[in-house]
Amino acid sequence: MHLPKHFTKVLVISLVLLxxxxxxxxxxxxxxxxxxxxxxxxxxxxxxxxEASVVRERIPRTVxxxxxxxxLGISGALMQSVTRNPIADPSILGVNTGAALxxxxxxxxxxxxxxxxxxxxxxxxxxxxxxxxxxxxSMGRAGATPLKLVLAGAATSAALSSLVSxxxxxxxxxxxxxxxxxxGSVGSANWSDILTFLPFLVIGIGLxxxxxxxxxxxxxxxxxxxxxxxxxxxxxxxxxxxxxxxCGAATALAGPIAFVGLLATHVMRLLLGPxxxxxxxxxxxxGAIILTISDVSGRLIGSPGxxxxxxxxxxxxxxxxxxxxxxxxxxxx
Amino acid sequence: xxxxHQFQTEEIVxxxxxxTILHGLNVDIPSNRINVIIGAxxxxxxxLLKTMARLIKPxxxxxxxxxxxxDKIPPKQLARVLGILPQSPIVPEGISVTDLVGRGxxxxxSLFSGWTKKDYKAVAEAMEIMNITELANRNIDELSGGQxxxxxxxxxxxxxxxxxxxxxxxxxxxxxxQVEILDLLTDLNRKYGTTIVMVLHDINLSARYADxxxxxxxxxxxxxxxPSKVITSKLVKEVFGLDCTVIADPxxxxxxxxxxGRYHGHKDSNR
Numbered sequence: 347m348h349l350p351k352h353f354t355k356v357l358v359i360s361l362v363l364l365x366x367x368x369x370x371x372x373x374x375x376x377x378x379x380x381x382x383x384x385x386x387x388x389x390x391x392x393x394x395x396x397e398a399s400v401v402r403e404r405i406p407r408t409v410x411x412x413x414x415x416x417x418l419g420i421s422g423a424l425m426q427s428v429t430r431n432p433i434a435d436p437s438i439l440g441v442n443t444g445a446a447l448x449x450x451x452x453x454x455x456x457x458x459x460x461x462x463x464x465x466x467x468x469x470x471x472x473x474x475x476x477x478x479x480x481x482x483x484s485m486g487r488a489g490a491t492p493l494k495l496v497l498a499g500a501a502t503s504a505a506l507s508s509l510v511s512x513x514x515x516x517x518x519x520x521x522x523x524x525x526x527x528x529x530g531s532v533g534s535a536n537w538s539d540i541l542t543f544l545p546f547l548v549i550g551i552g553l554x555x556x557x558x559x560x561x562x563x564x565x566x567x568x569x570x571x572x573x574x575x576x577x578x579x580x581x582x583x584x585x586x587x588x589x590x591x592x593c594g595a596a597t598a599l600a601g602p603i604a605f606v607g608l609l610a611t612h613v614m615r616l617l618l619g620p621x622x623x624x625x626x627x628x629x630x631x632x633g634a635i636i637l638t639i640s641d642v643s644g645r646l647i648g649s650p651g652x653x654x655x656x657x658x659x660x661x662x663x664x665x666x667x668x669x670x671x672x673x674x675x676x677x678x679x
Numbered sequence: 680x681x682x683x684h685q686f687q688t689e690e691i692v693x694x695x696x697x698x699t700i701l702h703g704l705n706v707d708i709p710s711n712r713i714n715v716i717i718g719a720x721x722x723x724x725x726x727l728l729k730t731m732a733r734l735i736k737p738x739x740x741x742x743x744x745x746x747x748x749x750d751k752i753p754p755k756q757l758a759r760v761l762g763i764l765p766q767s768p769i770v771p772e773g774i775s776v777t778d779l780v781g782r783g784x785x786x787x788x789s790l791f792s793g794w795t796k797k798d799y800k801a802v803a804e805a806m807e808i809m810n811i812t813e814l815a816n817r818n819i820d821e822l823s824g825g826q827x828x829x830x831x832x833x834x835x836x837x838x839x840x841x842x843x844x845x846x847x848x849x850x851x852x853x854x855x856x857q858v859e860i861l862d863l864l865t866d867l868n869r870k871y872g873t874t875i876v877m878v879l880h881d882i883n884l885s886a887r888y889a890d891x892x893x894x895x896x897x898x899x900x901x902x903x904x905x906p907s908k909v910i911t912s913k914l915v916k917e918v919f920g921l922d923c924t925v926i927a928d929p930x931x932x933x934x935x936x937x938x939x940g941r942y943h944g945h946k947d948s949n950r
Contacts, residue, residue, distance in 0.1 A: 558784070573734070573762060
């Protein structure tokens with residue numbers, strides 16, 4: 347196996363960045379914590395200063411933002427590979443808005459309230475939306491072209507998010523509590539949420555890594571892939587399923603967070619080249635970094651309150667989308 | 680040396696949507712030879728190639744490899760015997776020559792096996808045969824059309840199949856590159872005995888390089904055999920609807936088709 351040119355360098359730098367993000371997420375925020383408090387918060391549960399308890403409260407949030415970013419990063423890489431579309435991403439295809447709508451409906455009409463229930467609803471919503479958008483996007487002669495998919499996704503996403511707003515606005519008592527369903531935030535996660543999320547993360551990442559070399563073949567076109575012995579139909583279903591459960595589960599707990607998958611995958615593609623056996627797993631790391639940085643900067647910018655991570659990612663992601671769309675005229679994946 | 684295989688189609692009917700393109704074709708591919716399928720545009724030659732290479736499922740009939748219908752053979756196992764280079768594969772952005780050529784090893788690798796010595800050797804060999812060793816670290820986007828096509832063929836070679844299908848491997852190349860590619864494919868056949876089945880547009884290059892020609896017309900096989908026996912002015916008229924004279928190619932002695940057209944060579948031309 348030929349390692350991409352800068353693989354070791356990229357891996358080391360990514361891991362260092364990941365550690366920095368982890369620390370930053372524990373330390374930074376509307377209340378700055380100094381090293382002593384950090385150590386007290388992490389390793390001395392008997393010390394009960396206010397700062398130490400701030401650190402303790404930030405631990406699940408940090409872990410969750412790392413996991414959630416990883417899930418969204420891989421989900422983006424998978425959706426791009428399955429559709430062979432450089433601007434596929436759970437948010438652009440409307441998949442995480444679909445997930446959010448299902449959860450909001452569940453809260454409003456079915457009185458559900460636990461993370462475990464959210465997750466199943468979100469995955470169902472993500473899956474139905476993915477099938478719907480892909481179905482609309484593949485209508486007509488040329489099949490699912492990147493442009494048609496994106497248009498179908500954007501239209502669906504707009505329609506579904508207006509439904510989300512409509513349901514929430516008429517129930518102002520839940521509105522504040524569930525504000526993150528509109529933009530996405532990792533702030534309210536607790537340990538039991540994380541435990542509920544974990545199996546989906548593990549299964550999704552496992553399937554993604556197992557599909558990577560077949561997706562490499564698919565990147566050369568369906569005909570080459572079939573010629574190399576890939577069952578393209580099965581591969582697409584498995585990889586899309588993994589992408590959908592990853593983004594559905596992340597959305598269930600964080601709300602719809604846009605563009606992380608897009609950003610995470612393109613950074614890694616740029617640094618490592620097109621080999622998906624590296625791009626897919628590394629997108630988990632870049633996704634975790636991006637979401638955590640967004641969360642931390644949201645806390646700093648919004649101080650003394652908070653700006654949701656979803657707002658920040660949208661702010662960074664939108665310009666990238668425009669650049670890619672311009673480039674895409676010249677070439678599609 | 681590549682193995683000898685029995686490869687044939689049995690009454691295949693194939694097409695798209697409601698349009699039938701192949702009407703019950705029986706083709707028996709001579710093993711370890713260079714086989715070329717010729718025919719006019721839309722006669723079904725590419726459809727035949729794709730059906731044989733299992734890119735298209737026939738509506739009825741069978742494609743048979745060594746007595747077994749190919750849809751009964753596990754895809755990865757089949758991919759170690761039968762390779763295909765389609766007409767327009769997709770180049771992932773920023774891929775290097777070595778990376779692309781290496782992707783041909785997919786059917787030889789299992790889920791968690793890393794790269795073995797065998798894999799590296801296959802890649803090095805294929806690059807040497809296609810004369811692209813010095814391009815190894817280049818980016819595909821920087822290469823000329825002829826170099827690119829050699830890279831794609833090298834990728835197909837690393838799959839190390841006994842049978843190799845190629846769909847118009849010389850299209851979009853200028854004449855020097857066309858000859859270069861066909862020479863390299865001939866090397867491959869003569870040195871290793873690889874069975875080659877390809878669609879070519881140029882009837883004269885087909886006549887020169889093929890050991891065996893299949894001539895199609897409207898989804899039916901109307902002639903097959905050695906070029907010197909098959910390619911006659913009568914056949915060219917039948918297949919392409921073209922009046923011509925066939926002479927012996929002064930270099931290879933294979934048949935050389937000289938088209939007549941309306942402006943030249945006729946006393947009664949419509950000038």
